[in-house]
Amino acid sequence: MLPRAFLACLAALCLLVPSAWAQISLSAASSSVLVYADAAANGAVQLRFQIPKTLSYFALGTGSKMSGSDIVVVWQNTDGSVTVSHRQASGHSLPSPVNQQAISIVANQASKVAVPSNVYVATVIVPSSWASSSSFIWAYVTGSLPTSNDPNAATFVQHARNTRGIIQGSLLTSANSFKSGSPSTPPPPKSSNGAPSPPGSNNGNNGNNGSSGNTDTDDITGGDSLPDFTVAHGYLMTFAWLVSTPIGIFIAQFFKERWHNWWFRLHQFFMFIGCGVLALVGFWLIFYQKQVAGDYHFSYADTGLHGILGLILTVLMLIQIVLGVVIDRLYNKDRTSVPFHDKLHWYIGRLVTLLAIVNIILGCILYVAPTWIYVVIGVWLALVVAVFVLLKVQQTRTRRAKPGDAEQHSLSRPKQNKPLQGRY
Missing domain, CATH: 1.20.120.1770 (Four Helix Bundle (Hemerythrin (Met), subunit A))
Known part of the structure; x- marks a missing residue:
């Protein structure tokens, strides 16, 4: 009798657990950036970003280094609108704007878990080349917003060494799908150096499920232990x-x-x-x-x-x-x-x-x-x-x-x- 009651309660709890979990949860300042990915039409990739409003911008790009990376830079403007800029990096300088028509902002899908009030959401369709990339670079900055709402004209403050990193592996995995993710309990989000956040630390979950994803510790690296010279x-x-x-x-x-x-x-x-x-x-x-x-x-x-x-x-x-x-x-x-x-x-x-x-x-x-x-x-x-x-x-x-x-x-x-x- 007791086992049956226990299983019934467990099943009821599972119904309350959302079906989408982010594989990628990146510690950013005192919160976390969540990135989901799903296949879109014509081989393109649909990315869903959940970004703390305290960030000046968040950027994600293909490859393992700046040079040659195809990058999207996301930020929320003072009027609450969201700008996504398509950029091409040639090195450790400001990435240049490229064909903005190659990306598009689409309506956000409803989330089964309430999005915290200090977070905004942006859903972006990126080129099909993103589907074949096996590594991605990311970076963020806190403080002043980019200089313009225009995705072509805006300039950004350069990120620091401890606010960047590399994601190894494909984005298009079932664990990272917003549409059909695994309901398993996610691990704590990664800190900027790739290690799980210590117990009790402010990792940006804010008491909500679904704030981090199913990934091994080695999937995310960044924030080198060496000092910035x-x-x-x-x-x-x-x-x-x-x-x-x-x-x-x-x-x-x-x-x-x-x-x-x-x-x-x-x-x-x-x-x-x-x-x-x-x-x-x-x-x-x-x-x-x-x-x-x-x-x-x-x-x-x-x-x-x-x-x-x-x-x-x-x-x-x-x-x-x-x-x-x-x-x-x-x-x-x-x-x-x-x-x-x-x-x-x-x-x-x-x-x-x-x-x-x-x-x-x-x-x-x-x-x-x-x-x-x-x-x-x-x-x-x-x-x-x-x-x-x-x-x-x-x-x-x-x-x-x-x-x-x-x-x-x-x-x-x-x-x-x-x-x-x-x-x-």
Whole structure:
């Protein structure tokens, strides 16, 4: 009698359990994004997104990396309407809008489980190519909404490393179908690093069934355990090229006669340690990070001109260091003209410095740096140019007052109290 009553109660409870469960439940901030998928007409795929309103946007794309990914970006506008933008990624820059007619927003199907008030729903038909993809990338951002309701004109803030990930496996599985899913009890949603959320954590279920799906822990990855070296890379490169390099150049250009023994030592310090070592550390950090993430840092499709130009600058910088050492060893105090290798060192240095400034700006654009970064760089460069002009004017006046000093300045070192190796 008791077993029968128990089974009857269990059957009654099963009738109350919804028939659709999301295979994909992604922890996003303090809530979860749910993604369902069903086959649509003509081989297309119908995606149903349940997205917390606290997110600026949620993006899902084909493949395992940005380059070449076919992406849909979903966000809710201030008037409550939903925009879905069809994008094509070419690397770690803002994905470009592509044929918006290839996707379509359709009416949302009624859910057997009440959708929480802090969540909005969007159902989108995507191209048939999505059905054959075996991996997908996802990302989200909290905060300010995209700049426009227009799917072609809108721009977005770039996601962080811990707000992105990869989904392995096909979307079109019975467990992930919104129309005919399994009524089995779902596991807790995944956290951003692919592990189940700890017991008692705020995983976005809000007490409602159906907030997470049937999937193994390995199905969702992302949120690498390594720290994000992008910011460290940016600061190191900025200090190396915008602070240390100008100081090293100014010392060699304007302070030989004044500082005697010390100018060359300081020039070596700022150019070798301040620029060379810091730039190499910054280069290694971003290269290592990209390799771990499975990205190719020197691909134009992946990082645009920034990655390629960064490699060229690093090679030229190493050539400059070697050339400086060679020039120092070949210095002849009795020379009557400026050797070719000296002039080569000068002009490579100027070229590398200008290219480095350009590449820093390209890096800021690539990683969508905030406005204040551009302001700080602009003010600093203006200050550097102003100081250079003032020192150059002062140097010109001094040399005019002492005829013959200008030529002697490039041919020999100033008088020193102690023998010192140096290229000037």
